[in-house]
Amino acid sequence: MKAATAEQKDLTQGSVYKHMIRIGIPAALGMVFNTLYNLTDNWFAGQISDVALSGLSIASIVFALFLALGMGLQSGTSAMVAADLGSKRIDKVREWIDCSHGITWFLSAVILLLGWLFADDLLDFLSDDAQIVAVAWDYTSVILFGNLFFNLTSCFAGALIAHGNTTSYRNVLIFGFFANWLLNPLFIFVFDFGVAGLAWSTLVIKMGSSLYLWKVLMNEVGVWSKPAYNFDHWKQLLAQIMPASMNMLTIIIGGFITIYFISQFGDYPVAGYSVGIRLEQLLLMPALGLNASVMALVGQNYGAGNIDRVKEIYSKSLKIALLISVFFIPTMIFLSPLMMTQFSDNQEIVDVGVYYLRADAFAFYGYMMLFCSNALLQAIKQPLFPLVIGVLRQMILPIIAFYVLIEVLDFGLYSIFWSIVAIVLTSSIIALIYTQHRLKILKPKPQTD
Incomplete structure (x- = not known):
């Protein structure tokens, strides 16, 4: 992948239209493949059974809660990082990235705890069919344990977007779409995991995505991001993350x-x-x-x-x-x-x-x-x-x-x-x-x- 030039990274200079096109097209293309990814899971669930498809549909409602948190992390991280990039305070940029990294681990642990306590009851509320609820829990339980990788992907993507880099996130979304076509049959039919195989496939892909974006982010800022626990910074981050998630x-x-x-x-x-x-x-x-x-x-x-x-x-x-x-x-x-x-x-x-x-x-x-x-x-x-x-x-x-x-x-x-x-x-x-x-x-x- 061709490295971004200094002008491309510095969004305070150059043509606004050119920057918008360069940043916007990869972001939009990535979201197209993300939508197609979700349709792929629905198609494979339908190949298993109607019960599997119904179970996935119910589980996707719980899954949407993770997506809401991820969107908040992405927006909040981007807002805090971009502002200090503009003022050329690179040390502050690294601080915000590390604090966002740290709060991601904390929020993921909270989601895991709350999900383990209440997700099963929520699934029962959404369906009276015990078989459908059981299938939905098979999917949800795996996703719950892997929610950290969803959120790390969003955190790192937000920091990269602040740098004007949307191509890396686009790349993982496109790769994830094609990898899903290979991993779904493996986990569903070869390993015989059923609907849980859809979740394991997604978990593996998100794990790889978060590691890849972590590496790309290191190339952008010059150091590996490590979780930081500055509670004043956390408070400011939460002020951005929670409204966006809500x-x-x-x-x-x-x-x-x-x-x-x-x-x-x-x-x-x-x-x-x-x-x-x-x-x-x-x-x-x-x-x-x-x-x-x-x-x-x-x-x-x-x-x-x-x-x-x-x-x-x-x-x-x-x-x-x-x-x-x-x-x-x-x-x-x-x-x-x-x-x-x-x-x-x-x-x-x-x-x-x-x-x-x-x-x-x-x-x-x-x-x-x-x-x-x-x-x-x-x-x-x-x-x-x-x-x-x-x-x-x-x-x-x-x-x-x-x-x-x-x-x-x-x-x-x-x-x-x-x-x-x-x-x-x-x-x-x-x-x-x-x-x-x-x-x-x-x-x-x-x-x-």
């Missing part, structure tokens, strides 16, 4: 809320919506790349005190978001029937998915604006507002809107989709106004923390 949880909870109300119209509408939203998530992958770009660029320039450049980054990120939307909105409107028919030949499922994609196309730029605004706020160490917007957008407003539309006004299924559009657009405008306000009063990062 924001991810609101997305998960919001999905359950939406499915609950859609389920009142039958199983096929739920299936149609579920397929539609997964297709939409694939189309939103460029937004995740843009998110990584804004986090790294704003973080370094905020640390360097380049407030005008921070404003420029936000403005240009919105322009790139608009360009992406101009391409993908017509895709959602005109190609949604073709995309939906690849997943189902049931006309009701297809119709619901197509209608959802066409309706939510009008909110596509709103999603992009939210990604840009949230990334900037996290990079300038203001993670609470994205959490507030997340709670409103994913939980409070949908519950109110869906209840009034469905239970009080007796509107149909499609009113849910249009209310989602209205909520997203409203949230994105609020986020835009708030972010612009923060930029007007933004001061250079203090050099004493």
Whole structure:
């Protein structure tokens, strides 16, 4: 892999657009393969049995809690590291990486303890079928013991993203996808581990990923990262990590809320919506790349005190978001029937998915604006507002809107989709106004923390 030049690592100089493209494309591509990785596990579970697939589906809800923590670790580490990279305080950069490394071990131990105490009860709550719960526990128990490697991967990836290096994380996600195709059959059919084989495959891949990123990070900062236990630094890290993790949880909870109300119209509408939203998530992958770009660029320039450049980054990120939307909105409107028919030949499922994609196309730029605004706020160490917007957008407003539309006004299924559009657009405008306000009063990062 070609080493990054000094200009590529220093995001306080050079073309903003070039940096965004260089950072964003690998990040987006990596997330595409991460999504395909999850689909691969579902496919192999289906090859075992319907019970195995159901068990994996339930276990994935518990697994989502790990992902939420990992996203928080990645965002929090990136925010703290990028700011001191921008101010050229390399010793502080190493301190933050080591403290993030240390807090990762601590949080992973907490997750293991809580999971061992409560995960089984949560699985029982999610299903009345003892066989499905047993299969789900087979998967979850392995993942629980290996959650450290998931979190270390996120920690090291966050530090590398702060350096403007998204190619290394992309590489492990692509490698993991192909390795999964080799390891799943080995653990499932050769070693006869069943659904637990899916977890062992993932565990081995995440172990390798964390070791690889640890080595790449050593090349970036010049020393091996070791766990550090500076509790003042931990407190500052947690102030970034926990809001980002909780924001991810609101997305998960919001999905359950939406499915609950859609389920009142039958199983096929739920299936149609579920397929539609997964297709939409694939189309939103460029937004995740843009998110990584804004986090790294704003973080370094905020640390360097380049407030005008921070404003420029936000403005240009919105322009790139608009360009992406101009391409993908017509895709959602005109190609949604073709995309939906690849997943189902049931006309009701297809119709619901197509209608959802066409309706939510009008909110596509709103999603992009939210990604840009949230990334900037996290990079300038203001993670609470994205959490507030997340709670409103994913939980409070949908519950109110869906209840009034469905239970009080007796509107149909499609009113849910249009209310989602209205909520997203409203949230994105609020986020835009708030972010612009923060930029007007933004001061250079203090050099004493």
